[in-house]
Amino acid sequence: MDSQKIKLELENISQSYIVDNKVTDAVIDISFSVKDSEFLVILGPGRCGKTVLLNMIAGLEKPVSGRILLNGEEIKGSDRRIGMVFQKLALMPWKTVMGNVEFGLKIQGKDKKTRQEISQKFINLVGLQGFEKSYPHQLSGGMKQRVGIARAYASSPEILLMDEPFGQLDAQTRYAMQNEILRIWETEKRTIIFVTNNIEEALYLADRIILLSKFPAHVKEIYEINLPRPRDTMDPEFLKLRKIISENTDLAL
């Protein structure tokens, strides 16, 4: 857990788009490294480009410049060792919970028995035992996200990307899910890169926080969070850190 081994490295990653015949920068020269098994949070104001950054790591978009290295080797495009949990509506409505969770394994060609065994393990891990045969439309928002997490875990990725997974949940369910994800992470340690726009959430979860500027995104600062877990959002230390980070964050109207 104190391993200093670097799992993922971003070197000078930039992204830009052509909009109305003009070149628009979305992400500017971002470099940072991610340690093995750490819980890294990327924090940025609304629409700053953090999803673009995550998409590039996931291989859904190609950066215009820069390299991404996994375990020291450059990766191009989507890599099976990197899994992702999306913000909303990414569960396939025509599949049951079990069908969704085992999706990655099915793509890999694993036989039914193995798929179901592995999937069941993660369905239990996220606390959804008994709901294997339910359809997404029968589940609450928090439950849907748990299915997404189980699905990402099931194909045994080395890194888990999470794109504002709790963004659509109300403030209280969000607290519950934050505790859940920490519990899951403690039980099945993986490297997690978690994107959010919520400073309190970032401080509650992270080992380190990478603070991005407003659009176009560049790295403003990197914070090491040494508070012991479980953290108390109303603890004076916590609130002090929150204020510091808040003052450093850009306002994006």
Add this chain to the structure above:
Amino acid sequence: MNKPVIVQSEAERRAKNIRRAYAILPVISLSLLTALWFYASSSKGSNFPSPLDIWNRYLLFLEKPIRGLSLLGHIWASLKRVFIALGVAWLIGISFGILIGWNKKANALFGPIFTAIRSVPPLAWVPLVTMWFGTGEFPQILIVFIGAIMPVVVNTQVGISNVYQIYLNVGKIFNASPKQVLFEIAIPSALDAIFAGLRTSTSAGWMVVLAAEMLGGKSGVGFLITRGMDSGDYALCLLSMICIGLVGAFLAIATITLERIICPWTVKKSS
């Protein structure tokens, strides 16, 4: 406490009663229509059959079959043609729709031709079809097939080519092959569009079969209408029209039910 007590305010009770009243409206409109019908048919010099005439014609039909078939027999003759045509149309239509929806080359190759052909109404094909295949079962089924396949292809193509990007992203994350994306993601996500096409094709097929029969059939409900027209038997015409309406409604309900069974996730939550 045996029966649970239901608490309701005055306002709620009023709202509930208003909703109940709505259920009576169709009965009222139906009764008004029937009354109007009786009036229209009983006015002087009117050829228009009254509801009583229709009923009598129905009874007469039970005794004397037309062309060797009872009323049900004719209905079944029409339905049989529709079912055969639909079966083939659905199979070919869905496959073709997937092809041009998924494969850009196929779409470029076949798309424009299909759009042009699609604009020709099924009945315009009657002369050609009659010339090639004469008058008989096959040409009639062929016309229905032409009418039914168009909406299936169009809707399937739209459904396949409009899969939500986020589902495709999920496929990409898991490194799915294009074939896996097609069968595991694109086709299931397109099912509600495909079913919309199937529903349209069913009602289109039913309407076309009647027209095809009117133009040269020897059995079927459409044929009955032509028969009635030729012999001035307007009661027969109207009786057939009523049957057509009922069967059409039944087919529509059947297709919707089929969709509910196959695609339980498309059940829309109301409220």
Add this chain to the structure above:
Amino acid sequence: MSEYKVEVKNLTKYFGTLHVLDDISFKVKKGEFVCIVGPTGCGKTTLLNLLTRIYMPSKGDLLIDGESAHPKKHNLAFVFQEPSAIPWKTVEKNLSYGLEIKKLPKEVIRERVEKIIELMGLQEFRNAYPHQLSVSTEQRIIIGRAFAMNPDLLLMDEPYGQMDIKLRFYLEDEVIRLWKELGNTVLFITHNIEEAVYLAERIIILTNKPTTIKEDLKVDLPRPRDITDPEFIKIRQYVTEQIKWW
């Protein structure tokens, strides 16, 4: 004539045999800012639907100035979670919409809209259309529109939903500024306890179903409020204790 602008009296709602709301009563003075918080799933949507008259209560009622609340008689304004700007009207037209519906004289409308635009700093957006704006700006327009109507009761249901925290605080400050300037009676419903403590003069804490009022708490902190202030934290901790299920 009571000093209370809004009175919720014994509000009870059943859906068939399902008992959702149970005997909810509270009074709101003119110009008061009240927050309503409750645990997730506490029937706040039902309460909201009763207050906006989408449903009728099974028992009890909502009174404004002593009479049963009616959208035609009274001036009720709502702000919901999703922005509801009219897409084919400019910002300025959107702001004046509610007033035009009430058929107020043109001069009055213009004056009020100008005031809102000035208070919220929306000058540069006057002639923009909603789809050209960010979600947060669109929501600000909706709130501006609601305040412009000078309503008897302004109901807000988690208007800042998923916006990032910095933006949230900015918008919350803006709402307080509008409220202080214009003096409307506001009911602000939220799941976010910190937000409630930040905004409210009074917090009404709801229970789980069948939902009733657990506590009616006064929040007497000076503005602008400081989330790191020990007093603030104390109140926040207390309310959290009352609701916490996670």
